[in-house]
Amino acid sequence: MARSINKLSALKVRQLSEAGRYGDGDGLYLYISKLGTKSWVFRYRDRATGKHRDKGLGPLRDISLEQARQAARDARMVLRAGMDPIDRRRQERSESARERASAVTFGYCADRYIAAHAASWRNEKHGKQWRATLDTYAAPLLPMPVASIETPDVLRVLEPIWSTKTETATRVRQRIEAVLDWAAARKYRHTENPARWRGHLDKLLPQPTKLKKVTPRAALPYAELAEFMSELRARGGLSARALELQILTATRPSEVAGARWEEFDLAAGTWTIPGERMKAGKPHRVPLSPAALTLLRALPRLHGEDHAYLFPGSGKNPTMTTAAPLKLLKEMRPNVVSHGFRSTFRDWAADMTAYPREIAEEALAHALSDKTEAAYRRTDLFTKRASLMADWARYCETVPGEVAHIGQARKARHTASA
Structure with a gap:
């Protein structure tokens, strides 16, 4: 039926x-x-x-x-x-x-990843650098379907620069891995990440630490600093003043180039650099020596604007770039770089003073390598750093012929009082 x-x-x-x-x-x-x-x-x-x-x-x-x-x-x-x-x-x-996933490219995923994480990055410049790195070194991957990228594709990008530009290549690998992880989380990929290091690429590429040759930034010996400062102060223009402020405060070139008037309290002798402009991502207070305050008070200030830059730029750049002081420095000392003055300061503090190591490291805004010590550090040692920076400024103003003698006397004085 x-x-x-x-x-x-x-x-x-x-x-x-x-x-x-x-x-x-x-x-x-x-x-x-x-x-x-x-x-x-x-x-x-x-x-x-x-x-x-x-x-x-x-x-x-x-x-x-x-x-x-x-x-x-x-x-x-x-x-x-x-x-x-x-x-x-x-x-x-x-x-x-x-x-559908086969139509989604690596470049599309990179754009979406950057947009998703932009709020957590220190500034807009970081996002532009992030994408620029991929545009420059991972260009062959950008038009590829993200689902089809495999280990040989990643190696074709990394191998040409792995030994010659190791630090850059390492950063490129990390960023490719991050984008592919994002794509997997969005279900655009269903296989393991071919850019992961541990247990995968570490078997195919040499360890970066065995390839990188750390070359210290060219620095001016501190014994030559007074003579250099005398020449620098004889130079006119904002580039010279930016370089002078960087030296007096032992800060990074980018921190000076992007400085705003609102960050300074001249009455209190303090410069507070916001966390988004610091390498460690934390605000950093800089004690201003009398010499630094004199320099700042002499700078031109547009209509008393608190939000204006100390060193305004030209054209599309709202602020001076780090290239301007560097160009001036190359004219004066061809073999020295701006960042190297931080090394000059650090060597002087170690050789010519009795200040504890942590005072000099805090002055340079270096992060503590000891995580336990970092967890218990509740002060930025500002008062002691103010004394250190005042001594540094006096050293920078010393008559060239008296540098060694005065420096040794200052060290003896600190040793006696320690």
Whole structure:
């Protein structure tokens, strides 16, 4: 006897309201929930387990009786072909997702990653540098479907620069890995990250620490500093004043170039550099010596603006770039770089004074390597650093011929009082 089918009618489907399951025949059912919602389900027996499975076909508001019957017929055809209708639908969705992912490029993912993390970075410049690194060194990956990138693709980017530009190559690898991890989290990739280091690329590339040759930044010997400062002060222009302020405060070139008047309290003799402009990401207070205060008070100030830059730029740059003081320095001392004056300061503090090491390190805003000590440090040693910076400024102003003698006397004085 033939199985009874098409038991329901469109009218009956509309009239039914009591919660339950109503069969149309051959596995098709109308389900009415306790809340009164109606939906279509195709019930069949799993050929492997023998258990019933229900494949949802959609709600009545979207799927008519005839459409539901056709969907049930399609499901029965899948069963007759030896496949499971639910598993087949999952496979189709997975294939569709893979097709969509194949159209998503690495460059698109890099843009989305940068946008997602921009708020956590110190400044807009960091995001631009992040993408510029990929544009310069990972250009072959940018148009590639992110789902198809594998280890050989990553190696083609890294191997040409791994030994010659090791630090840059390491940064490129880290950024590729971050973008691919983001893509995996977004389901654009379904395989392991080919840019990961541990347990993967560390087997294919030499350790960066064995390749990097650390070259100290060229620094002026502190014994030559007084003569240099005398020449620098004879120079006019904002570039000379920016370099002079950097030396007197032992700060980084970028910290001086981006300085705003609002960061300075000249009455208190304090310069507070905000965390977003510091390498460690934390605000840093700089004690201003009398020489530094004299320099600052002599700088031109546009209409008394507190929010203006100390060293305004030109054209598209709102502030002076670090290249301007460096260019001046190259004219005066071709073999020295601006950042090297921090080394000059550090060597002077170690050789010519008795200040404790942590005072000099705090003056340079260096992070403590000892995490336990860092956790218990509750002061920035400002008062002691103020004394150190005042001594440093006096040293910078010393008559060149008297540098060694005065420096040695100052060290003896600190040693005696320690």
